[in-house]
Amino acid sequence: MTMQTNSVESQRQSLSGLFWATCRREYLLSFRRKSDLVNPLIFFLMVATLFPLGVSPEPGFLSQLAPGVVWVAALLATLLSMDALFRSDYEDGSLEQLLLSPQPLFVVVLAKVLAHWSVTGLALTLMAPLLGVMLFLPADGMPGLMLSLLLGTPTLSLVGAIGAALTVGLRKGGVLISLLVLPLYIPVLIFGSSAVQAAVTGLPLGGYLALLGALLALALGLAPLAISAALRISMSS
């Protein structure tokens, strides 16, 4: 009896060990490569500088745009970084090793998505105020902006990872993933930008945040399973 508890215990330990080892590896990779780390930042900054230049430099006009632009930029940044989530593992053979591991796949997958989110979604959230200032977002909107991004971007990462997993073995991955994932992103975009708009106009934004939270909970529950299944399927040909 104690034997068995012990083995369950040790298994749980090795699972959390795997989770953290994967996180560690992903962070190391991002920090060494730097590009994952800085890319969303650069993309965000680009959008923030290009918009005033291309559309109109008037503060009044820009401030109307700001909630939507920040959210669209966050969405695009996530989407564009998604393709790389499993691709390099696929190309160098690590993914095969992953699939042949006796450990449950969804642990590794969850760790990878977490790491990915924290170098894209979280970074975007932290940088959002800067963008807000550059686009003249009223100060009242800032908390709403950051909260909505904080709740919305993990959903984006989780859903995007499903697309990445479905397309990982394909030569045409890059395009497909946008097509597959974009329709699924739209609710997040709508609730997110509505939350910011509500915050700007002083309306209550609790409802939107609750919805974003519900989406996140749903994604957290279902996405890891879908991702693991998709990975197995797309590697099995």
Added chain:
Amino acid sequence: MTMQTNSVESQRQSLSGLFWATCRREYLLSFRRKSDLVNPLIFFLMVATLFPLGVSPEPGFLSQLAPGVVWVAALLATLLSMDALFRSDYEDGSLEQLLLSPQPLFVVVLAKVLAHWSVTGLALTLMAPLLGVMLFLPADGMPGLMLSLLLGTPTLSLVGAIGAALTVGLRKGGVLISLLVLPLYIPVLIFGSSAVQAAVTGLPLGGYLALLGALLALALGLAPLAISAALRISMSS
């Protein structure tokens, strides 16, 4: 004497042969992979659907945004596709072969940029009216939009290729290229979106188009040399 002319002639012939062979190869690659071909299209469509959803669905507001948004989208689409221009050649060893070829490098480079432009910039230009309709761009603005894109996007491709060549050997390419290239893109963006705005409001847009043309001529003259030099430098470590 005739000997020499002949050899000059045959050399010219083999140069143009190389140019077309490279174009052919690049087109084949794009058509087989599809992603290069459809990516800008998808990106454009994404922007066109995300903006109304994220910012505001009101036609009046959107039509004000449209010139800038289309141009920013074109710029980002080009920029994001730039990184791949030499990377796959680098990774599979074709670039080494290219550098060791006795033929002048700039011919191949020019062919690659041309092919790249015609599957991104040209495709964007052709798709711009659709985007215009979805964003309620007034019909008067359409010719201006297409002309400015037609003149502006080749410059974007040429300048972007310099950045791609400079960063090809680096593990952190993706980021650097945006930083290097973006400042050079800004004049094109400004002239381009101004041209569209002028067309919308019925002002003459010849001046802007002339400026875009001048930029293009400059880029066509200088960029191929810069790209070749950059390729040699970044491969020689």
Added chain:
Amino acid sequence: MADQLLTVQNLFCERDDRILFSRLGFAIAPGEIVQIEGQNGSGKTTLLRILSGLSRNYEGDIFWRGEPVGEVREEFCRNLLYFGHQAGVKAVLSPQENLRWYAALSPAIDAEAIDHALEQVGLRGYEDVPCHSLSAGQNRRVSLARLYLSRAPLWILDEPFTAIDKKGVAAKENLLLKHAQQGGSVILTTHHELGIRGPVRKINLDQCAGTSV
């Protein structure tokens, strides 16, 4: 059948309307070294990927210790070490960091074992160098170090000796022999002439597909 590690019955696989093998059947007992032979494109890699469970593009039955491998998947994975064409080495990580993650994937290997394994594959002094500044052979060696770490009885190795120098190949061959003597089994492909001083069973795939020069 249960005293065989792996039993394959009536295996059929085709690719693009080319039949790679059909009615292939064999069994692998503990302590055996099996070399899959065949010319380029004869289907060695395909077979190994099927055996390891990576590819499901086949018809036929595969049993692990007498049970259908699909039903004892986790148990099977726990007993398998697969070494593929791609080394699975991240260029920006050091050999040590690479191996540490592999250790986490198949639990209960301590860090000391990693240093030891790296020393065994001759990468002492390179533990902290990012793998992109290692040579081709050194990169493969990083991945080969997993052989020294693994306690899995079944090894499936796809051209493990690619880019390895002669001394390295001899060391690895000794390792395989030792593994077999301890009751483990090895299935491998290689175009090298194997110099293992022990019995090596050969399975040839040349009958159907492949290049012929």
Added chain:
Amino acid sequence: MADQLLTVQNLFCERDDRILFSRLGFAIAPGEIVQIEGQNGSGKTTLLRILSGLSRNYEGDIFWRGEPVGEVREEFCRNLLYFGHQAGVKAVLSPQENLRWYAALSPAIDAEAIDHALEQVGLRGYEDVPCHSLSAGQNRRVSLARLYLSRAPLWILDEPFTAIDKKGVAAKENLLLKHAQQGGSVILTTHHELGIRGPVRKINLDQCAGTSV
């Protein structure tokens, strides 16, 4: 010096503070086959990249037919065929399409020669298959077909036999021998035991760097 194809004097190269070779000097005459030997990480690839002009990370002098190679770059490239670690084969193109572009890079090779070369490397029937559905060895063979197309006198080959089966290796070795007999020169690295029936000069890089197991 001018009757040597390639002359190397006093070559020195270091990587990450590790000296790979120093005061290396040799000359290669027409008709010679030179094998660069050394364990993994001893600097073979580095040396070949320097000789071919891809890397400028060295000190020392290299002469092509007696003239500093930097000054006769184009002439040198015209006479060189370099085969690197990466095969330079596009996965989505077919073997034929791949080779056609190489033919355009070094002009005056006709399409018929390509089909012939593909047949020589045993890829008949695979001319139109995209390379991503070829096996590892078949992919290398696509690139090796360039050897049959090239009329350059100097061949620099970095592990050309990787992933090639035994019959294929023998065929390539014959090709090298023939090339040398026709007055061409070959510099190559390989961890295979060369079976060329002719004189092969060996240059060993083992003294300094590299792995030692």
Added chain:
Amino acid sequence: MAEKKWMPRWFYQLASPRWCYQITGKLLPWFALVAGLSLIGGTLWALMFAPADYQQGNSFRIIYLHVPAAILAQSAYMLMAVAGAIALIWKMKVADMVLKSAAPIGASMAVLALATGAIWGKPTWGSWWVWDARLTSMLILFFLYLGVMALNSAIENESTAAQASAVLSLVGVVNIPIIKYSVEWWNTLHQPATFKLTEKPAMPAEMWVPLLVMVVGFYCLFAVSLMMRLRNEIVWRERRTGWVRELLSKQ
């Protein structure tokens, strides 16, 4: 084995591609007949006999294509999701073939709904396109279809492709209510009912009966097209089996 009992027998027969091929072969002509009759009859009725709308005039007749197409576009996706679930859970081959076959038909219906809607929008709203809730969610549905089809065609191995699309359509179906809800909500927030689609008016029977006929016709058409595609798919995937060889040599 025990849990198999509570599924009806035809469910397992359906799992056999051969049985499925035969039964669809028998059903096809009947569905084709009904589809032909009701489509032709419905169209004539719709174009010639149904009264014009008092507000929209004769442009109203577009409804007889627009609504069936819109309904079918949505139903087809539901069918795909159900088939996907069956394919993944019970590993039933026929289910993933159904999924694959339904996608292009559903997509074409979505195109038709979008196009007729856009054409209708021009005379009624004065613009081809507005960012209205229903329009937007139909557009998104169209994107979902495109995704499934693109994924299906990008993966070469058939069973891999089918399983991947099954995962995708399941994920999509979870999202459809969310999308619908969010889009409707977003729109009413930004833009109070300027362009709301006409709420179902108390239509006179002369108007809705032909609509019903057209809907039935479209469903039957869908069934016909689905069965044709499904039979092709079955022949292709079972090309190595004995019964397909027999079938081929008989013809």
Added chain:
Amino acid sequence: MSFSSFSEFLAMGGHGLYVWLSYGLGVAVILINLVLPWLQRNRLLAEQKRRLRREEGVQ
């Protein structure tokens, strides 16, 4: 019958372009859904029969 003459029927009360465009598209979509699978079936059967004959020829 809601129309008194054929030309009135064609004009559709000024909305002819829209109505006929829609119905044209509708017919096109219906036909595509029937013709494509039919063509596909013909091609598939021919191909498979050829393969069968080829394989029989080999044996």
